């Protein structure tokens with residue numbers, strides 16, 4: 207199953223992506239976690255060092271994805287990339303995209319071509335899972351890296367901006383052929399906030415995760431949420447979320 211995690215900046219995408227990766231790995235899945243955010247911090251939510259970002263492989267990309275100046279091979283060879291340029295930790299392989307320069311809308315930079323090819327090339331078997339953590343907003347959808355993914359989770363926090371963004375993302379995800387889209391409410395501090403989110407969203411909320419000091423504590427200590435020793439209500443809900451995702455995958 208290929209899952210993309212999207213939403214406004216700061217809503218909790220990376221925390222949730224990294225925690226889901228760890229939870230699925232614990233359950234025996236082979237997880238490929240892909241960090242498509244130029245700030246490259248998914249590794250800390252998983253608890254692994256960053257590998258070389260793909261975008262830094264300029265020579266290799268030019269060799270394989272550029273035919274002539276301005277002419278790109280849309281099907282470059284990428285089969286060796288996940289193995290060669292990823293960080294590994296029990297059951298998880300982390301791939302980091304790095305900074306891809308955007309030259310205006312619909313840019314077909316070789317890095318983008320390359321990145322899309324990698325995601326397309328990863329054909330997953332049973333009990334394999336791809337989790338794509340994205341940059342805030344809709345830019346990654348402009349590049350449509352998540353084309354034909356099975357599931358988009360749009361993370362939303364209580365607030366008008368996050369909700370507007372979430373509704374936009376849900377619409378876009380359908381346009382690029384993502385098969386299922388659900389919202390995940392995060393940093394929810396009351397029933398009223400949860401109701402507010404449910405009311406304003408055009409899509410179903412798969413799980414509501416509470417605002418939780420333990421998440422902040424993990425962030426301060428720079429350790430993955432799943433490794434925090436204190437009781438974490440947010441972690442409990444992310445576990446429930448992972449079970450619901452498994453149900454969706456089984457359908």
Ligand SMILES: Nc1ncnc2c1ncn2[C@@H]1O[C@H](COP(=O)(O)OP(=O)(O)O)[C@@H](O)[C@H]1O
Nearest residue numbers: 215216217218219220221393416417418421425
């Ligand atoms: N449920 C939560 N309760 C409290 N703080 C949270 C929660 N989820 C995320 N945060 C905090 O919000 C900030 C942004 O989270 P992050 O996962 O980096 O978001 P994004 O990847 O969407 O930008 C971090 O400081 C994180 O610790």
Ligand SMILES: [Mg+2]
Nearest residue numbers: 219220243340
């Ligand atoms: Mg992030």
